[in-house]
Amino acid sequence: MLDNHPTLSHVVGRAGWYLVTFLVAISINFFLPRLGDANPVDTIMAKVTDGLDAASAKAKEEAYLREFNLVEVDDAGKVKRDARGKPVRTSLGRQFINYLGMSVRGDLGSSILQHPKRVTAIIKAALPWTLALQLPTIVFGWLIGNGLGALAAYKRGVFDKLMYPLALLASAIPAFCFGMLLVYVFGIRLEWFPAVGGYDDGLTPELSIAFLRSASYYYVLPFLSVFLIVVGGQAIGMRSMCIYELGTDYVKYAKLLGIEESKILLYMFRNAMLPQLTGLALALGTMVGGALIAEMIFSYPGLGMAVLTAIQGNDYPLISGCTLLVTVSVLCANFSVDVLVGFLDPRIRAARQRSK
Amino acid sequence: MRLLKNLFKSPFFVFGMSLFVLTLSVALLGPLFLNLDVNNRAGLAYMAPSARHWLGTDHMGVDMISMLVSGLRSSLYVGFLAGSVATTLGTLIGLYGGYKGGLIDDVLTVGTNLFLVIPSLIVLILLSASIDDGRSLTLIALIIGCTTWTWSARAVRAQAASLRNRDHVALARINGYGTLGIVFVHIMPYLLSYIFMVFILQMAAGILSEASLSMLGLGPYDSVSLGKILNDAKTNEALTDGAWWAFVPAMVLITTVVFSLYIINTSLEGVFNPRLRK
Numbered sequence: 001m002l003d004n005h006p007t008l009s010h011v012v013g014r015a016g017w018y019l020v021t022f023l024v025a026i027s028i029n030f031f032l033p034r035l036g037d038a039n040p041v042d043t044i045m046a047k048v049t050d051g052l053d054a055a056s057a058k059a060k061e062e063a064y065l066r067e068f069n070l071v072e073v074d075d076a077g078k079v080k081r082d083a084r085g086k087p088v089r090t091s092l093g094r095q096f097i098n099y100l101g102m103s104v105r106g107d108l109g110s111s112i113l114q115h116p117k118r119v120t121a122i123i124k125a126a127l128p129w130t131l132a133l134q135l136p137t138i139v140f141g142w143l144i145g146n147g148l149g150a151l152a153a154y155k156r157g158v159f160d161k162l163m164y165p166l167a168l169l170a171s172a173i174p175a176f177c178f179g180m181l182l183v184y185v186f187g188i189r190l191e192w193f194p195a196v197g198g199y200d201d202g203l204t205p206e207l208s209i210a211f212l213r214s215a216s217y218y219y220v221l222p223f224l225s226v227f228l229i230v231v232g233g234q235a236i237g238m239r240s241m242c243i244y245e246l247g248t249d250y251v252k253y254a255k256l257l258g259i260e261e262s263k264i265l266l267y268m269f270r271n272a273m274l275p276q277l278t279g280l281a282l283a284l285g286t287m288v289g290g291a292l293i294a295e296m297i298f299s300y301p302g303l304g305m306a307v308l309t310a311i312q313g314n315d316y317p318l319i320s321g322c323t324l325l326v327t328v329s330v331l332c333a334n335f336s337v338d339v340l341v342g343f344l345d346p347r348i349r350a351a352r353q354r355s356k
Numbered sequence: 357m358r359l360l361k362n363l364f365k366s367p368f369f370v371f372g373m374s375l376f377v378l379t380l381s382v383a384l385l386g387p388l389f390l391n392l393d394v395n396n397r398a399g400l401a402y403m404a405p406s407a408r409h410w411l412g413t414d415h416m417g418v419d420m421i422s423m424l425v426s427g428l429r430s431s432l433y434v435g436f437l438a439g440s441v442a443t444t445l446g447t448l449i450g451l452y453g454g455y456k457g458g459l460i461d462d463v464l465t466v467g468t469n470l471f472l473v474i475p476s477l478i479v480l481i482l483l484s485a486s487i488d489d490g491r492s493l494t495l496i497a498l499i500i501g502c503t504t505w506t507w508s509a510r511a512v513r514a515q516a517a518s519l520r521n522r523d524h525v526a527l528a529r530i531n532g533y534g535t536l537g538i539v540f541v542h543i544m545p546y547l548l549s550y551i552f553m554v555f556i557l558q559m560a561a562g563i564l565s566e567a568s569l570s571m572l573g574l575g576p577y578d579s580v581s582l583g584k585i586l587n588d589a590k591t592n593e594a595l596t597d598g599a600w601w602a603f604v605p606a607m608v609l610i611t612t613v614v615f616s617l618y619i620i621n622t623s624l625e626g627v628f629n630p631r632l633r634k
Contacts, residue, residue, distance in 0.1 A: 021473055028479060029482065035486045168622065169611075172615035174611070180590065180603055187595075188595055284475075289568065293571050307572070311574060316485075331474075
């Protein structure tokens with residue numbers, strides 16, 4: 001049945017591939033933090049054992065071991081013990097299966113640093129900020145960057161000579177460096193914009209005019225810190241793509257036929273767009289990573305800040321919760337781009353039909 | 357030789373190369389001429405630039421010039437090491453898969469694409485966070501090299517695959533060359549310029565990755581790096597104290613190094629790929 005729908009079978013094929021990628025990503029997420037000896041319970045215990053006697057410390061440790069799924073529990077809900085009365089530790093493989101089940105159900109465990117709080121609750125509070133910041137930056141940055149790049153390739157001359165080095169420079173600045181500079185110049189020296197945070201003190205995140213006004217005021221600098229860099233990077237890619245297209249036979253032929261210039265440009269743009277879309281998918285991971293670090297500079301209440309505090313406090317459940325979420329979002333974004341390319345690119349349809 | 361002559365005709369290349377050589381010589385020759393000391397206080401915290409301390413002091417009162425030159429050395433070292441590891445890994449995997457084709461190529465391509473999609477910064481964070489002590493500069497560089505090789509493998513594979521069906525490769529095969537012989541003697545030489553470009557970009561990626569890790573507080577414990585200087589400045593209120601000398605020079609250095617590498621790369625592209633010239 002799928003054979004008659006080349007685009008659909010492309011989508012199904014990609015979905016299968018991304019499922020495999022997801023499994024690898026989640027395994028990395030589980031096993032890498034467990035390479036060392038660090039154990040969340042030891043980290044908490046080091047903090048809470050002060051002033052406790054041996055018996056209550058032991059009881060507390062067991063409670064934590066249970067909470068982090070590190071010990072076997074029998075059907076009655078009691079911790080299993082070995083001959084010497086010590087709790088039986090769950091094997092790493094078993095832990096992994098538990099972790100998979102929990103993650104799929106959307107349960108990422110509890111944070112160590114902000115202890116009884118669930119990781120999902122922390123992420124839920126941070127995620128809207130990161131999405132609101134990164135989605136528009138990347139989408140608009142991509143659009144404007146590509147427009148500028150195509151224009152530079154087509155016009156050449158002074159515009160290109162000026163734009164190209166500037167775009168190269170912009171793409172060479174790490175987002176966090178640029179962010180620091182913006183904070184220093186516009187936040188602290190000139191005091192045009194607030195330097196750190198996401199909204200005024202005393203407001204609570206809600207859908208009110210006062211809150212939105214304050215939040216958009218705080219939005220400007222973090223947005224700029226990533227936006228200009230994305231524009232620069234995309235413009236460079238699109239420029240060389242278009243210069244390449246300008247030299248192809250179909251453009252020359254179209255020119256000889258006397259087809260209107262604007263029409264040729266449109267053809268060219270369409271052809272150069274596809275590799276740029278795939279390029280966006282591949283660069284997405286780097287972009288998101290850079291933007292997360294830029295968020296930290298502004299103490300923006302998003303995921304970047306959550307990762308930073310988690311790393312500083314050795315909060316492993318929170319670190320791996322955030323990294324898992326970022327990875328899954330990047331995978332989803334990639335999948336959407338792939339599906340989009342499947343619809344836009346006639347070659348994919350043709351290849352599927354040929355291989356049938 | 358012709359190639360070199362062509363390269364030096366390109367103003368972009370000359371500009372990028374001089375910029376890079378300049379930073380490299382500051383890093384290499386700096387310690388010979390300057391009295392660098394990053395372990396002892398030379399004055400009070402955040403002293404403004406003066407004749408004695410050209411770029412002032414940092415939050416501990418250490419001379420900023422010493423910090424910057426040492427940081428630049430570390431960053432370039434990470435760039436070279438991470439870039440070499442990533443380029444070697446990527447080239448080997450890309451060349452082998454691209455030439456072999458078939459199942460091996462499929463497996464290698466799926467593996468490469470897999471790690472291309474998973475953000476490398478995330479893997480870096482997870483790895484660095486799990487090795488809490490013993491995070492030396494060399495170890496960090498090696499980890500970066502092992503996580504950023506993917507796109508060079510992808511790029512080299514595409515090039516190698518396009519060479520696979522050339523006549524001279526077929527001749528070599530008939531003459532009994534083994535896979536490795538063909539890959540290294542008959543395919544790699546054609547891609548050397550390309551691999552060099554990949555190395556330049558991998559170096560830039562290595563320097564940026566180290567700086568990002570340091571900003572997250574996952575930097576090396578045993579050396580000063582440009583990223584660590586920036587992180588220290590940020591965490592110790594250099595921004596609010598108005599101590600621009602504690603972060604602006606480090607920022608300029610990172611950007612200059614990465615910018616010069618990007619410029620070298622694009623100028624090489626222009627020389628090696630005549631289609632982009634004009």
